[in-house]
Amino acid sequence: MSRTGSIVFATKSGLGILAKNLYESKIIDKVFIAGHPKFESHPEWYDRKDVVLSEKELIDSVDTLFILEAPLPDPFDWSIVELAQSMGKRVVLMPMYESTPRSHLVFMDKIICPSLLDLEYYEDYDSCFIPVPSPTDVEWKLRERANVFVHNVGHGGIYSRNGTAEIIKALPLIKSQDIKIIIRVQPDANPDIAQLLDSISDHRVSIEKRHVPFKELWSTGDVFLFPEKFNGLSLPLQEAHAAGMLVMAGDRSPVNTWLPKEPLIPVSGYFNTELPWIGIKVRNAIMSPEDIAKTIDQWAGKDISEYSKIGQSWASQNTGDLLREKYLEQLHVKK
Numbered sequence: 001m002s003r004t005g006s007i008v009f010a011t012k013s014g015l016g017i018l019a020k021n022l023y024e025s026k027i028i029d030k031v032f033i034a035g036h037p038k039f040e041s042h043p044e045w046y047d048r049k050d051v052v053l054s055e056k057e058l059i060d061s062v063d064t065l066f067i068l069e070a071p072l073p074d075p076f077d078w079s080i081v082e083l084a085q086s087m088g089k090r091v092v093l094m095p096m097y098e099s100t101p102r103s104h105l106v107f108m109d110k111i112i113c114p115s116l117l118d119l120e121y122y123e124d125y126d127s128c129f130i131p132v133p134s135p136t137d138v139e140w141k142l143r144e145r146a147n148v149f150v151h152n153v154g155h156g157g158i159y160s161r162n163g164t165a166e167i168i169k170a171l172p173l174i175k176s177q178d179i180k181i182i183i184r185v186q187p188d189a190n191p192d193i194a195q196l197l198d199s200i201s202d203h204r205v206s207i208e209k210r211h212v213p214f215k216e217l218w219s220t221g222d223v224f225l226f227p228e229k230f231n232g233l234s235l236p237l238q239e240a241h242a243a244g245m246l247v248m249a250g251d252r253s254p255v256n257t258w259l260p261k262e263p264l265i266p267v268s269g270y271f272n273t274e275l276p277w278i279g280i281k282v283r284n285a286i287m288s289p290e291d292i293a294k295t296i297d298q299w300a301g302k303d304i305s306e307y308s309k310i311g312q313s314w315a316s317q318n319t320g321d322l323l324r325e326k327y328l329e330q331l332h333v334k335k
Contacts, residue, residue, distance in 0.1 A: 002332040005030035005062035007055065007072045007080070010046065011039035012214060014235055017135075018068055020045050024136040025320020027066075027327045032058040034072040055080055064090040064331045070100050078104040092331050097121040097232050098158070101278050110330050115232035117254040121280075130327055131258075132233060133320035137215065140244045140315065143222040143308040146299045148180045150221035150245070152212075152236060153197075156190030159273055159284070163227030163250075164193055166289050171202050173293035176300035182221060184208045218243035222304060225296070227265050227287045228255075230273070242315035244308040248295060252285045258314070260307055263299055266291045 008019035008031045016039070022028045023046060032052050033043055043051060052058045059065060065084040071077055081104055084091050092110045093100070097118045105111070111127035113119040119129045153164050164183075171181075181204050185197060197207055217239070224240035225248045232254060241247050241259060249255050251264035268291065270283040 002063040002328070003029040003061065004064045004066050004328075004331050005032070005052075005058045006066045006068055007032045007034050007058065008068070009034060009036050009039070009072060010042045011036045012042070012211075013039055015068055015072070016042075017214075017235055018132065018233075021133055021136055021320070022066075022068075022327075023050075025133045025324060027133075027320065027324055027331075030058060030061050037073070055083070059084050059087055059089055062089065064092055066331060067091065067093045069094065069096045075099075076101055076103075078107075081107055090332065095122060097280070098230060098275060098282050099278065102280070110333075112327070112330055113232075115254045116257055118232040121232075128330060130323060130330065131318055132235070132238065133323050134242050134315040134318040135235075135239050136320065138218050138239050138242045138315075139215065140242060140312045141219065141308075142305060143244050143246065144303065144305045146223050146246055146302050146304050147178070148182065148221045149223045149225045149248075149296065150182045150184070151225045152217060153183060153185040153189055153193060155186050155188065156193040157228070159229075160190070160193065161229040161231065161284070163229060163287060163292075165196060166227055166287055166292055167225065168196050168200060169289035170292040170296070171200065171205065173289060174204075175293075175297050177204070179204055179296070179300050181205045181225075182208065184210075184212055184217075186211065218245065221245060223248055223263075223299065225292075227292060229284045229287070230282045241311040244311045246299065246304040246307045247311075248299070250285045250287050260310055263295070263307070265295045 006028050009016040010033045030050050031046055032055055071080050081091050090109045093108045094112050105125055111122050111125050113127055113129045114132045151167055187209055224245045227250050246263050247259050248263050250267050252267050265287045267285045269286045272281040273284050274281050
């Protein structure tokens with residue numbers, strides 16, 4: 001049986017959670033755990049027999065090297081690709097259009113895009129779209145009314161793309177008084193974002209500056225408020241949807257191709273942001289504080305139980321068990 005290996009971060013970060021998901025979905029078989037420059041590593045996520053001690057050992061033990069976003073820990077060092085191909089191994093990439101350097105794309109045997117927007121960026125290559133499996137360790141819970149709104153700042157997001165500043169500006173414009181807004185932020189978040197949060201004086205808002213355990217992220221609250229300005233794959237949106245929360249994100253592609261459209265925040269336009277380290281421009285969605293406030297007011301206190309059930313259904317239709325064969329067909333088919 002063909003085997004797939006990846007160099008991974010075992011951290012509570014986007015790439016770490018993605019790798020863990022693909023491993024638990026039995027899409028990745030072997031891993032080499034790279035050290036992260038900032039975050040704590042969790043090797044216990046992986047069975048010891050599936051963890052190797054070097055890149056060379058990883059390539060020796062698998063048929064396909066599956067690169068998630070870029071080689072780790074240095075996204076600009078693609079020598080691992082040359083090594084794998086010199087040993088007759090297939091190399092497959094899952095890119096993130098806003099993060100993956102474009103220098104070595106032509107050397108990939110296959111590109112598996114995790115979103116339809118990523119597919120647009122890689123349509124000139126041998127590429128396909130397969131969704132990332134629904135999260136393996138998120139528990140669904142019925143959310144009945146839109147009373148508690150949750151915004152996870154994280155570390156602030158590249159170019160503040162998570163929309164935190166716009167949410168803060170929207171607070172005085174929100175008319176609904178019987179709601180609660182929880183804003184969670186990492187203790188070492190972007191100082192500019194931290195300063196903005198310190199300026200909030202609103203009885204409806206609770207700010208949590210701490211490392212929140214993963215499961216707790218989605219066990220509390222009814223609505224996930226996340227006006228993310230650009231992204232293809234957005235794991236927080238998938239996790240919140242699978243947990244049964246109403247997801248209030250931007251009405252932009254690819255979000256509006258798979259999330260319920262009614263709660264999405266209107267996008268009034270776009271502007272380009274250049275990402276010089278990968279040599280592309282991305283379209284930033286514009287969501288005004290006024291539209292964020294209006295959308296919150298439109299849904300405050302409403303029955304959202306049907307939307308909660310839609311999230312449960314979406315998660316059950318996109319499990320690793322159901323998507324595994326699609327991945328394996330692309331990971332192991334020869335050119």
